[in-house]
Each structure stands twice: as C-alpha cells, then as structure tokens.
Amino acid sequence: MxxxxxxxxxxxxxxxxxxxxxxxxxxxxxxxxxxxxxxxVKTLLVAFDPAMRGWLDDRESYVPPVGIGEVMRAAAVGxxxxxxxxxxxxxxxxxxxxxxxxxxxxxxxxPTMFGSVTKLPEGATPEQALSIFGITGLTAYFxxxxxxxxxxxxxxxxxxxxxxxxxxxxQIARIKGASKVVGxxxxxxxxxxxxxxxxxxxxxxxxxxxxxxxxxxxxxxxVDVFFDNVGGEILxxxxxxxxxxxxxxxxxxISGYNADSPPPGPSNIMxxxxxxxxxxxxxxxxxxxxTAEAAADxxxxxxxxxxxxxxxxxxGMENVPxxxxxxxxxxxLGKQLCRVGEPE
Amino acid sequence: MxxxxxxxxxxxxxxxxxxxxxxxxxxxxxxxxxxxxxxxVKTLLVAFDPAMRGWLDDRESYVPPVGIGEVMRAAAVGxxxxxxxxxxxxxxxxxxxxxxxxxxxxxxxxPTMFGSVTKLPEGATPEQALSIFGITGLTAYFxxxxxxxxxxxxxxxxxxxxxxxxxxxxQIARIKGASKVVGxxxxxxxxxxxxxxxxxxxxxxxxxxxxxxxxxxxxxxxVDVFFDNVGGEILxxxxxxxxxxxxxxxxxxISGYNADSPPPGPSNIMxxxxxxxxxxxxxxxxxxxxTAEAAADxxxxxxxxxxxxxxxxxxGMENVPxxxxxxxxxxxLGKQLCRVGEPE
Numbered sequence: 001m002x003x004x005x006x007x008x009x010x011x012x013x014x015x016x017x018x019x020x021x022x023x024x025x026x027x028x029x030x031x032x033x034x035x036x037x038x039x040x041v042k043t044l045l046v047a048f049d050p051a052m053r054g055w056l057d058d059r060e061s062y063v064p065p066v067g068i069g070e071v072m073r074a075a076a077v078g079x080x081x082x083x084x085x086x087x088x089x090x091x092x093x094x095x096x097x098x099x100x101x102x103x104x105x106x107x108x109x110x111p112t113m114f115g116s117v118t119k120l121p122e123g124a125t126p127e128q129a130l131s132i133f134g135i136t137g138l139t140a141y142f143x144x145x146x147x148x149x150x151x152x153x154x155x156x157x158x159x160x161x162x163x164x165x166x167x168x169x170x171q172i173a174r175i176k177g178a179s180k181v182v183g184x185x186x187x188x189x190x191x192x193x194x195x196x197x198x199x200x201x202x203x204x205x206x207x208x209x210x211x212x213x214x215x216x217x218x219x220x221x222x223v224d225v226f227f228d229n230v231g232g233e234i235l236x237x238x239x240x241x242x243x244x245x246x247x248x249x250x251x252x253x254i255s256g257y258n259a260d261s262p263p264p265g266p267s268n269i270m271x272x273x274x275x276x277x278x279x280x281x282x283x284x285x286x287x288x289x290x291t292a293e294a295a296a297d298x299x300x301x302x303x304x305x306x307x308x309x310x311x312x313x314x315x316g317m318e319n320v321p322x323x324x325x326x327x328x329x330x331x332x333l334g335k336q337l338c339r340v341g342e343p344e
Numbered sequence: 345m346x347x348x349x350x351x352x353x354x355x356x357x358x359x360x361x362x363x364x365x366x367x368x369x370x371x372x373x374x375x376x377x378x379x380x381x382x383x384x385v386k387t388l389l390v391a392f393d394p395a396m397r398g399w400l401d402d403r404e405s406y407v408p409p410v411g412i413g414e415v416m417r418a419a420a421v422g423x424x425x426x427x428x429x430x431x432x433x434x435x436x437x438x439x440x441x442x443x444x445x446x447x448x449x450x451x452x453x454x455p456t457m458f459g460s461v462t463k464l465p466e467g468a469t470p471e472q473a474l475s476i477f478g479i480t481g482l483t484a485y486f487x488x489x490x491x492x493x494x495x496x497x498x499x500x501x502x503x504x505x506x507x508x509x510x511x512x513x514x515q516i517a518r519i520k521g522a523s524k525v526v527g528x529x530x531x532x533x534x535x536x537x538x539x540x541x542x543x544x545x546x547x548x549x550x551x552x553x554x555x556x557x558x559x560x561x562x563x564x565x566x567v568d569v570f571f572d573n574v575g576g577e578i579l580x581x582x583x584x585x586x587x588x589x590x591x592x593x594x595x596x597x598i599s600g601y602n603a604d605s606p607p608p609g610p611s612n613i614m615x616x617x618x619x620x621x622x623x624x625x626x627x628x629x630x631x632x633x634x635t636a637e638a639a640a641d642x643x644x645x646x647x648x649x650x651x652x653x654x655x656x657x658x659x660g661m662e663n664v665p666x667x668x669x670x671x672x673x674x675x676x677l678g679k680q681l682c683r684v685g686e687p688e
Contacts, residue, residue: 061618062618231613231614235613236609250613250614250616250617251617252614252617253613253614253617256614261611262611262612262613262614263611264608264609264611265580265608265609265610265611265612265613266609266610266613267605267606267607267608267609268606268609269575269579269594269597269606269609269610269613270575270594270596270597270600270606270625271625272594272623272624272625273594273595273596273597273625273626273627274405274406274625274627275625276624276625276626276627276630277624277625278622278623278624278625279616279622279623279624280616280620280621280622280623280624281614281615281616281617281618281619281620281621281622282617282620283617283618283620286620
C-alpha cells in the first residue's frame, strides 16, 4: 500500500489552567507499513471528556499522564482502511482510544490499555458509540445506578446536566422512576433543552440563579441522589439540601480541573454527618467488564426514544485542541465530538 | 419527703467559639414533690461529648438546640433517691440524659426523648455505662462496623484516637482483625497510651508531627478505613492517603465545632473519585434500637481485657461547664466525666 499522510496532535508542554493550542504540536508523518496482526484505522470522530484535562498533568492518578511528545489520548471512532489481521476487515467501523490523529496503527495481537479497537456495538451510530455507548454513557449508567442506587420515587439532582454524562444520568434517573429529576446547567438554552427535550422536571441555571435557594425550592424535602460532575460551590450548596440518607455520586469536579492547585473544599462537609449521607467517588474503568449490561439497556432506551443521545459535533483536525476547552467553557450541549475524517 | 436542694446549670446565652462559664447560670431550687409514676434521680456522674457544643447553637440539626433558660442537656448516671413508681426502686443506679443538675425529676409514665432513665446495663460500672455502653461507645461500635465495614486485614486509621469514641473504635478495629491500627492524637502521653495500653500498632502526634507524611509512612499501601472525629486538616491529609476502595467514616469534626462559620472544606475531596472512596456520615441515634447487640460485644471484650474503657473523671458541680472545654482543648484521655454526687 502506498503510505498515507497522518497528522497527529502531540503534547508539547503541560498546560497551566486551560489548555492552549500551543501546548500541542501538529505533526505530519507517513503512515507505517503494517505488520501481521495490525490494522490501520482512519479516524472519523474524536470524543472529548473533562477527565482528559487531568491526563495532561504530570501526577499520579488512575491512569498515567500523557507523555511529552506522545499523541494526545482520546476516544474515537474510525474505519479500518488497511488490514493485516483476520480480526477486522477493511471498511469495519471501530472504536478505541486512538487519540488525536488521522490514522492509528493498531496491533490486534498485542493490545495495550489504550492501544486496541473493537467493532461498534450492534446498531450503534458512530455518534452513539462515543456518547451513550462510550465512556461518558457508561459513567452515567454505573455511577447513577451502582453508586447512587436510586430508589423509585427518589428526588434526583444532576449537575453538569446538559453535558455528556449528566444528560444521560438525568435521563436514566427519569427512566428508573425518580419522582423528580432536576438538572443544573449554564444558560437558558441548556435549561430549556433539559426540560423540553430530555424530559427533566426542572432545570436550574447556575449562571443566573441562586443555586442553593433554587435547590431548596425545587427539592423542598431534600435530594435523595445528587449526581455531581462539577464540585466546588455547587457541591457545597447541595450538601445543605440533601435528604436524610442521601447519596452524593462524585463523578467529577469540572469546576476545578483547570486550577493549578485544588480549589477550596466544600465547607459544608459536616452536613454529611447531620444528614447521614454518603458521598462516593468512582471511576468507570472499574465497570468495563459490565459494559454489555449497560449497552443492552441503553440500546433499548435509545430505540424507544426514552433516552436522547445528544451530541455537539465540531469539524476539522485543526480544531481538535480547541474542542477540549469547549467543555470547560460550557459551550457543548451533550457529548462533544469533532469530525476529522470521512469514511472511504 | 423533705425537699432537697437542687443545683442546676441552665443556658444563659449562646456561646461564640469555646463555651465560657458565663454562658451558663448555676440556679438553686428545691426539688419538687413527686407525682405518681415519677422518680427523683440524684446525679452521680455527668458525661461530656463534643456533640454537646452543637446543641448550644440556635440552628436546625438532628436534635433541637438547648433553649435559653433550660438545663444543659447531658448524659449522666444517677441513683434513684425517691420513687413514686413501681418501675424503679430507691437505690437503683440509672442512666439517661438528665443534664447538668444534681437532681432530676423523671416521669417514667410519660418518657420524652431526653426525659427518661433506664437501669445500668447488667454488670456495668457507672463509668462503663457512660463510656463503652454509652453514646460514645455505641458511636464507635456502629460507626466502625456498620459504616466503615472493616474487613480482616484492613489498615485502619482513627483520628481523635485517645478520645472516648476514637479509643473504642480503634480497639474494636484491632479486635476485629485489622492488620494495622494507627491512631492520631495530641501529645506524647496520649500517643504512648494508644500504643502501650490500647494496643494500637502506631500513633501519630498531630501536635508535633507532619500528619500527612506520617500517615504515608505508617500506611504505605493506603488506609482502608479512616474513622474521623476531627475533620479539617487531618481529614484533608487522610484523603491523599486512602487506599483504593477505602471508606471514611465521618463521625464528627471536632476541629470545627467552635468555629463561628464552617471552616474550610477538604480541598482534596476529588481524591474520593480517583481512589474510588466512600465517605459517609452517621448519627448514633439511628442505631439505638440495636444497643443490646453492641452491649453484648462490649461486655465480652471488656471482661476479657481486650477493650479498655478509659475515663477522665473531674470533680465537682462547679467544674461542670469547664469540663466541656477540656474536650476541645484535648485535655481528656478517654471519656470525659465529672463526679457531682456520691451514692447514698
């Protein structure tokens, strides 16, 4: 095969605060010859997740940081365009953590944690594969159900509710019989979407409303399950609005991901004692062996129209680094994606 | 019966910060005539608990605040000295929330939340009734076992470890097969007691040592269960020393009880996510129906010498308000008590 030209965004320097395009370098190189067992995957859609910001800091965490000079790690959907493996054929649509690059060489015989791909789930579109069937969908599913353990009739509050994870968590809460689901999001457009499209009972606009007071108004008897993607002041406000025996699912803290040092902790933490509440963190990679279970439910709900997999698709390889910041600027509604190639 | 003279400490003003004797008033009055079903209890020992500080603030909590002019609420052991009830006889030793007073009138026919007494547990001394069989012992028992759920071989860390609750929680962790139990306390005397008398594996002196570094040294693989009575900086340090899947039992936050506004929250809170940890608060009154279960274990362990019920007994009705501050000054080793009367 004649080599193709791969463009890839590698990490040049570690960001302080928000990432800048100058933290990355767009490198051009020919694609390599395939060895036995390898495939070449052309990237179609790249996915973005707030956790990616944490991978850029040089510190111990649940996954190693991205190294300087390495391709930026990211989930993506692609198409097999060359194959030296009997496991995948040219034309197959696949998903994996192939990163910010136009072509990924994948060795199916020697898969590594971030170096493998699998076919898309049966019937899933590329967008769905990266949203409800992707990391953020699984995070919402297992975080809400396994960590939050909502009971029918519970009052469920979700922060970052118009984001990829929050929007799915909130909809699953509704599907599972919550008596009320309230979402917190930034701006009237997102709040309108939450109520009119995602079927939530109410939305709180943290940019223009007094969040603590509005929580109290919407949840006068307290919140049974709070699914938190934001941390900071929103978490602190929720602590004084929890019902007795409530559960706080600590999914993430996007409000602090760009801080140089940890932002102030929640001063209302002792409310956990008075209200007998549980606050629990989790990482979705601990649940990956149960992916099929989530996928079956998600497929059913998506097919019936009960669950909307909203996506925000930007375009162009050159716009990839900027898409990460869209998450922190709150510009995305649903899963942030960027289209970098077309199927052949 | 000729009336006796009762002296009682009533709440005169709500304290800001540490309580002062001037927040209370020592009122002298004759004891009342008994009506049918009532007994007069002479107070022998008054017990002190950090939670009592919270009852002095005029705010919503798990129990109503003590009202201005009311006798200060406190657990105590007393002796029935007059009886107009067939339920208790003169001479019986009893325990209940009879407060800071020398004589309490108790109506056994119309018991209220804080207005009843029961006989001491079989075989218990007055000191044991207020320590291992009292609120702090029950708090340690249910907090550690039901909330912390230690598994055999776990590494257990306890703050406020020389206090009434912490010392019992740490010893129960040892009895239940922790591979290592580490206590945090203030000063060499307490640390020595923890290792030499209470049988802990190690002690950290927060007054003279770098707590975060010492936690790491003593628990290099991380803490499985952290039983926290202190909050603040010690909780924050523990968050970066938890093992994956660890549990933080939020029992109390004595470091902040005298603050006018909530002290800063733990800035390391997002470690709960990375380390997949659970932090859970509880209030012992939710477990009171299971008192017998705890008492049976405690009695067995105390009899075998495995569990020491350490007490710090001060003397004199006039010294009662000051005993509450001893808790916040860290002057007590084990359960803080004050002897205010002798049995007749």
